[in-house]
Amino acid sequence: MIIGIDIGGTTTDIVGFKEGKIIRPLTIKANDPITSAAGALGKYTDQNKFKLSDIKTIGITGVGSSYIESGILGIPVQKVDEFISIGYGGKFLSGINKAIVVSMGTGTAIVQVDDGNISHWGGSGVGGGTLIGLAKKILNTTDIEIITGKAKKGSVGKVDLTVGDIMDGSINTLPSTVTASNFGKSLDDASENDFAIAIINLVCQTIGIIAISAARATNNNDIVLTGKLAILPQAKAI
Structure with missing residues (x-):
């Protein structure tokens, strides 16, 4: 059996691989890197x-991973470059050999995959950490279940300014529903539910725009999204 551990800025993820099959992954909060890695493995x-x-x-x-030098619980470790991991992981899970792979973690990393060639294209400080940080200040919670639950009942139109809000109709190819400014409206009667969906919208739209720009710049037709943000209930619609 082979174990893979991703020791991130806020969480540590672990997954097993045995006889060609993935064993269900696990996530724990990461405070101290060494302790969280050992705790996750145990x-x-x-x-x-x-x-x-x-x-x-x-x-x-x-x-x-830079803090771990020898092994974990007596088992030897092999350090793997994070961008290489993102690229090969996205390629393996999607079955696509040429694509832009987006790691939607605490921040966002974007990697180009072209068969066996993996290269770091760029990224953004906007990611899961942004979502949690804004939710902590605006919604007074960091619980993702509570945040997404509120978002399901919210209306982003009470917080975000759209093209239709600032002009009559569309702008060329941009429909009136396109966001002109995240948080640009923020009505006085906007509720926590409205701000919850607006926070998710801001983060996912920002990542999406960067990913599309990367795909166009590298002549890629496919974008592979990885990370916990990618499976948020609202992410697919955004």
Whole structure:
């Protein structure tokens, strides 16, 4: 069995790979990199009912991997460049050999994949950390279930300014419903639910625009989205 651990800025993710199959991943909050990696491995082995001796090697990546020098719980580790991990991971999971792969984590990283060639295209400081930070100040919560639950009942039109709000009709190819300014309206009667969907909208729209720009600049027809933000209930619609 091979274990992969991504020690990020706010969470640590772990996944197993055995006999060509992925074993259900696990996420824990990351405070101290070494402690979170060891804790994730211990919890993962316990939940999936296998022994440490079953693990052949551990691949580690992410910003926190630099703090781990030898091994985790006595098992040797192999450090893997984060952008290489993003590229090959997106390629493997999607089955697409040429694409822009977007890692929607605490921040956002964008990688170009062209068969075996992986290159870092760019990124943004806007990501999951932005969503949680804004929600903490505006909604007084960092619980993603609460945030998305509120967002389901909210109206982004009470917070975001659209093209239709500032002119009569569309602008060339831009429909009137397109966002002209995130948070640019923010009506006095806008509720927490409205701000919840507006926060998600801001983050996902920003990442989406950057990803599309990257795809156009590199002549890619496919974009692969990875990370927890990609599976938010509202993300697909945005």
